[in-house]
Amino acid sequence: MPLLPRRGTAAAALALATALSLTACGGSSDDGEASPSAGAGNKKDVAKGGKDFADAAKKTAAMGTDAEPGEWPRTVTHAMGKTEIKTQPKRVVVLDVGELDNVVSLGIEPVGLAPTEGSPELPSYLKKDSGNPKNVGTINNLNLEAIAALKPDLILGSQLRAADKYDELSQIAPTVFSVRPGFTWKENYLLNAAALDKTAQAKEKLAAYEEKADALGEKLGDDKPTVSMVRFMPDGVIRLYANASFIGTILKDSGIPRPENQDIEDLAAEISAENIDQADADYIFTGVYGDPKATDxxxxxxxxxxxxxxxxxxxxxxxxxxxTWYLGLGVTAADEVLADLEQHLTK
Incomplete structure (x- = not known):
């Protein structure tokens, strides 16, 4: 399945295995890139490297289908193997907010959703178009009985989130998994679209996003301000998000520079409240995972x-x-982030 040209391919390749190695460290936060507390005791966990990055990135890019538009059944290659989808899916269950963003942007109201622990409600930016999906647990604690009760004809998720549930999910309905959420959001979008026979629409949406990102970069001119991305996590962890993250891809696509300590090919650097001066830049944008009172x-x-x-x-x-900035992980969220960036950076 061909992808649109992407900036920062090396960065994406580098960080994919980082996230996969973090999975082995246990758990995953709502951004799909290490648990909220994983880095608190071992900051190196957030920034591991390895020789398998390029191979993992190629695996993501190679997913999809050779089926023609309108052709059913179709076989989709994905992170867990191959899945045959017999007819156009009408009852879709999504196991993360990224997949929710993806299907809603393609005009589909899912019947089931696994929301995030950090934001258990239906995201406000998708409420208008997402219908009334039933809760099927959370991203890290799926309710298989609730999923089965919805009688889905397609389940969309990721290996990072639910590899251990894949066999059981496949017994319920055809299941298609990306490798992981996060900075691979564009590839994930096209993978989901391939399963839904919506590839043309997805490519149009991505092309429109790229045009908006380019337009913002041009509007900011040659002397662009540096942007620091600060996210307050539970247990005193503070992340400075880097290039290999959802927000990192958007900033890179817009040509917006980063402070040196965030211009790295990893998910994030971690600091504490005592050295918050490391977050400085021309502009700082802060997010909070879950309850602000549980953070520093x-x-x-x-x-x-x-x-x-x-x-x-x-x-x-x-x-x-x-x-949107951290949990959205889809094209609609990316468009919202671009609009926010333009509002703040062009005042």
Whole structure:
């Protein structure tokens, strides 16, 4: 399945195996890229490297189908093997917000959704078009009985989230898994579209996104401001999101530069409230995973070091919606992020 040309291919290749290795460390947060507490005791877990990155990226890019538009049954190659889908799916269950974003953007109202632990409600930016999907557990705690009761004809998820449930899910309905959510969101979108016979629409949406990203980059000109991405996690973890993340791909697509400590081919660097000065840039955008009171946001922003940051003193530090900037993981969320960036960076 051919992909649209993508910037930062090397970055994406580098970080894919990072995320896969993090899976072995146990659990996954709502962004699909390590557990909220995984880095607290071992910051190296967030930034592992390895020689298998390129092979893992190629695996993601090779997924899809050779079926012609309108051709059924069709066989889809995905992270767990091959799945035959006999007819056009009408009752789709999605196991993550990325898949929810994907199917809703293609005009489909899913019958079931596994929301995130950090944001258990239906994302507000998708409510208007997503119908009323039934809750089937959470991304890390699926309710197989609830899924089966919906009588789906297609289940969409990821190997990172639910590899151990794949066999059981496949007994319920044809199941198609991406390798992982996150920075591979464009490939995942095309994979989901292939299973739904919506490839042409998905490519149009991605092309429109690319045009918006290019337009923002041109509007900002040659002297673009640096942007720092700060996300407050539970247990005192603070992440500075880097290139191999969902938001990292959007910033790269727009040509927006990063501070040196975030211009790295990993998911994120991790800091604490005591060294929040490492978050400085021309602009700072902050997100919060789950309940802000369970994080060190207030502690970090009460630190004199925070108040002395260039972005803070200039009035260029903004809170942004976690549900789009970090949890959205799809083209609709990406469009929302671009709109937010344009609003703040072109005032």
């Amino acid at each position: 946001k207030s502690k970090a922003q009460g630190n004199p070091l925070w108040k002395n940051l260039d972005a803070v003193k200039a009035g260029h530090a903004y809170d942004v919606p976690d549900e």
